[in-house]
Amino acid sequence: xxxxxxxxxxxxxxxxxxxxxxxxxxxxxxxxxxxxxxxxxxxxxxxxxxxxxxxxxxxxxxxxxxxxxxxxxxxxxxxxxxxxxxxxxxxxxxxxxxxxxxxxxxxxxxxxxxxxxxxxxxxxxxxxxxxxxxxxxxxxxxxxxxxxxxxxxxxxxxxxxxxxxxxxxxxxxxxxxxxxxxxxxxxxxxxxxxxxxxxxxxxxxxxxxxxxxxxxxxxxxxxxxxxxxxxxxxxxxxxxxxxxxxxxxxxxxxxxxxxxxxxxxxxxxxxxxxxxxxxxxxxxxxxxxxxxxxxxxxxxxxxxxxxxxxxxxxxxxxxxx
Amino acid sequence: xxxxxxxxxxxxxxxxxxxxxxxxxxxxxxxxxxxxxxxxxxxxxxxxxxxxxxxxxxxxxxxxxxxxxxxxxxxxxxxxxxxxxxxxxxxxxxxxxxxxxxxxxxxxxxxxxxxxxxxxxxxxxxxxxxxxxxxxxxxxxxxxxxxxxxxxxxxxxxxxxxxxxxxxxxxxxxxxxxxxxxxxxxxxxxxxxxxxxxxxxxxxxxxxxxxxxxxxxxxxxxxxxxxxxxxxxxxxxxxxxxxxxxxxxxxxxxxxxxxxxxxxxxxxxxxxxxxxxxxxxxxxxxxxxxxxxxxxxxxxxxxxxxxxxxxxxxxxxxxxxxxxxxxxxxxxxxxxxxxxxxxxxxxxxxxxxxxxxxxxxxxxxxxxxxxxxxxxxxxxxxxxxxxxxxxxxxxxxxxxxxxxxxxxxxxxxxxxxxxxxxxxxxxxxxxxxxxxxxxxxxxxxx
Numbered sequence: 001x002x003x004x005x006x007x008x009x010x011x012x013x014x015x016x017x018x019x020x021x022x023x024x025x026x027x028x029x030x031x032x033x034x035x036x037x038x039x040x041x042x043x044x045x046x047x048x049x050x051x052x053x054x055x056x057x058x059x060x061x062x063x064x065x066x067x068x069x070x071x072x073x074x075x076x077x078x079x080x081x082x083x084x085x086x087x088x089x090x091x092x093x094x095x096x097x098x099x100x101x102x103x104x105x106x107x108x109x110x111x112x113x114x115x116x117x118x119x120x121x122x123x124x125x126x127x128x129x130x131x132x133x134x135x136x137x138x139x140x141x142x143x144x145x146x147x148x149x150x151x152x153x154x155x156x157x158x159x160x161x162x163x164x165x166x167x168x169x170x171x172x173x174x175x176x177x178x179x180x181x182x183x184x185x186x187x188x189x190x191x192x193x194x195x196x197x198x199x200x201x202x203x204x205x206x207x208x209x210x211x212x213x214x215x216x217x218x219x220x221x222x223x224x225x226x227x228x229x230x231x232x233x234x235x236x237x238x239x240x241x242x243x244x245x246x247x248x249x250x251x252x253x254x255x256x257x258x259x260x261x262x263x264x265x266x267x268x269x270x271x272x273x274x275x276x277x278x279x280x281x282x283x284x285x286x287x288x289x290x291x292x293x294x295x296x297x298x299x300x301x302x303x304x305x306x307x308x309x310x311x312x313x314x315x316x317x318x319x320x321x
Numbered sequence: 322x323x324x325x326x327x328x329x330x331x332x333x334x335x336x337x338x339x340x341x342x343x344x345x346x347x348x349x350x351x352x353x354x355x356x357x358x359x360x361x362x363x364x365x366x367x368x369x370x371x372x373x374x375x376x377x378x379x380x381x382x383x384x385x386x387x388x389x390x391x392x393x394x395x396x397x398x399x400x401x402x403x404x405x406x407x408x409x410x411x412x413x414x415x416x417x418x419x420x421x422x423x424x425x426x427x428x429x430x431x432x433x434x435x436x437x438x439x440x441x442x443x444x445x446x447x448x449x450x451x452x453x454x455x456x457x458x459x460x461x462x463x464x465x466x467x468x469x470x471x472x473x474x475x476x477x478x479x480x481x482x483x484x485x486x487x488x489x490x491x492x493x494x495x496x497x498x499x500x501x502x503x504x505x506x507x508x509x510x511x512x513x514x515x516x517x518x519x520x521x522x523x524x525x526x527x528x529x530x531x532x533x534x535x536x537x538x539x540x541x542x543x544x545x546x547x548x549x550x551x552x553x554x555x556x557x558x559x560x561x562x563x564x565x566x567x568x569x570x571x572x573x574x575x576x577x578x579x580x581x582x583x584x585x586x587x588x589x590x591x592x593x594x595x596x597x598x599x600x601x602x603x604x605x606x607x608x609x610x611x612x613x614x615x616x617x618x619x620x621x622x623x624x625x626x627x628x629x630x631x632x633x634x635x636x637x638x639x640x641x642x643x644x645x646x647x648x649x650x651x652x653x654x655x656x657x658x659x660x661x662x663x664x665x666x667x668x669x670x671x672x673x674x675x676x677x678x679x680x681x682x683x684x685x686x687x688x689x690x691x692x693x694x695x696x697x698x699x700x701x702x703x704x705x706x707x708x709x710x711x712x713x714x715x716x717x718x719x720x721x722x723x724x725x726x727x728x729x730x731x732x733x734x735x736x737x738x739x740x741x742x743x744x745x746x747x748x749x750x751x752x753x754x755x756x757x758x759x760x761x762x763x764x765x766x767x
Contacts (some may be wrong), residue, residue: 026369147666148625254497281727286672287707306697307712
């Protein structure tokens with residue numbers, strides 16, 4: 001062996017400490033008189049000694065320890081062992097590995113070396129634009145949804161609520177970013193938060209309007225659910241991009257699983273067919289001006305033909321119990 | 322109509338029938354007839370005093386107790402009166418409905434005026450549409466009413482008997498006021514105090530002749546009786562039932578409901594749907610006399626729109642159980658318009674109206690399934706409407722359904738009419754025919 005070797009104290013698969021040994025004999029043990037000190041209570045004060053044999057080979061020798069020394073693969077007690085590259089021995093609870101100076105290391109992991117690109121959320125104007133859009137849409141929806149006299153109190157709430165919610169929401173995420181990435185990214189989180197809330201305010205009416213235009217029936221509630229889940233997944237993805245250090249592909253995979261599980265759990269009753277008893281009528285209630293209708297009206301005859309399907313459905317329900 | 326059925330705690334009322342001049346109360350000849358209630362006092366010129374009447378007939382009335390098997394005690398009570406020597410007694414269906422629907426959980430027994438232990442009673446037959454039932458005990462009855470149908474004159478003094486709130490047998494004076502006008506299910510209007518506990522008790526003339534069976538009250542001396550002719554018809558059927566014939570009364574009830582909805586459907590289909598003008602629309606009006614219609618337009622200067630309501634309902638239903646009613650026809654129109662709202666804000670108003678459903682017919686999980694709905698744009702002779710059809714099935718009575726039809730006209734951007742029809746307890750075919758006729762009654766007159 002070389003003149004110089006490395007002694008590695010392992011912890012699992014990784015190296016906990018690394019010692020360079022240049023002069024032999026070298027001693028290993030718990031006592032402070034050793035060249036390498038191990039803080040393992042099961043290791044004797046004078047435990048191992050590494051020395052050069054007459055033929056020039058380096059050997060490790062137990063110098064009369066209390067608990068003994070073991071070779072690791074296969075596990076066997078040893079008194080003396082000639083060191084080969086990557087030899088591992090166990091003393092007490094500690095595993096030691098010996099490596100030579102010429103140990104080959106694996107190749108460098110290649111990362112995309114492009115310069116960091118500024119995302120649209122990080123743009124200085126993105127936050128005010130997103131926030132203004134949110135406040136505008138929220139007020140517009142309140143205005144259109146109110147068919148009584150103009151209610152200024154309600155409009156104020158429509159402005160203040162999204163503003164407050166966004167700022168608090170961004171605060172939570174910013175703290176998480178600070179903890180894991182050392183930077184708050186507050187404005188970025190606020191922009192993402194505004195966009196998520198904008199989606200939450202604007203998408204349901206748009207989906208309902210689409211449902212009305214196309215004359216969709218009961219499938220509409222699933223469309224609403226899917227929209228909500230996509231929005232949730234999208235928001236979590238971008239918030240987490242500023243918090244976690246995961247690769248985007250991994251984040252997407254995790255979020256798809258999380259979102260789908262959440263979606264399935266929140267609709268577990270429907271999916272399992274455990275429908276609670278209800279006397280309510282379940283069909284979409286959105287009505288829009290006649291110009292929004294895009295599908296043709298059916299003749300009365302065929303509308304009432306659909307009752308046969310309903311009859312079969314409720315007969316099946318009645319038989320279930 | 323806010324009718325209180327007299328079930329919850331119903332007491333029996335024994336009533337004494339003073340003999341009527343001329344026609345005495347000879348028991349109808351019964352197969353195993355006990356002596357007819359023989360003692361006939363000489364024909365009185367004036368109606369006897371109430372206390373005499375009571376003395377004579379009190380033993381013909383009994384209290385019905387519905388016993389819940391597990392607790393071994395009564396879960397509800399009502400009244401009944403004897404109509405045959407072999408122990409047949411008339412009461413209300415709603416008094417014994419638990420025994421009809423859950424014979425494994427409930428039994429009936431009669432507490433006689435003469436004292437002694439309660440006597441077990443069997444359910445023989447029911448008339449669910451007229452809310453009547455015949456029960457029978459095995460003992461021989463010496464004193465009972467003969468049923469005959471003679472309509473008294475309006476204003477005749479009548480005596481209702483029963484055991485209100487289990488307070489003891491009571492006799493109550495009141496006045497005969499004829500049949501309720503335009504009613505869906507025939508009822509006599511009795512102006513006198515009928516109270517919970519008196520259900521199934523008789524109401525008689527001063528001569529002790531039964532006029533009707535106590536069934537419901539609206540409070541304030543507004544009482545309702547089932548005409549005695551329905552009780553006679555039911556009794557005639559019940560007398561033919563062999564004592565040990567095993568019958569599932571649920572099937573009887575179902576058959577009666579099917580017949581009743583068929584009769585209603587035929588009546589409705591035979592009548593043209595009258596056109597009622599509502600704004601620039603025409604909507605179905607008072608289709609048939611048993612529908613009672615009401616309308617109003619709230620005037621609120623604060624709101625930028627007007628909504629006119631027009632609703633019709635039979636205001637009556639058939640009692641199936643304490644939480645299940647059927648035999649209902651009802652509809653409601655809401656015509657909305659606005660000069661001030663834009664198209665989108667008007668749509669919000671219109672959507673809110675469309676989202677309000679009429680009260681569905683009362684039913685619980687063990688009675689009906691959930692509703693299933695289908696929704697479409699429908700072209701009603703040139704008028705585009707957004708329509709939804711919802712249906713639920715009866716679990717105990719296969720082949721009967723509740724239907725709700727909702728429709729909103731979509732021909733204008735700041736006015737419209739929204740309508741809903743509720744049909745309770747019809748076959749699918751009949752419900753479809755009626756709903757279609759109803760929807761085609763919608764039109765636009767511009």
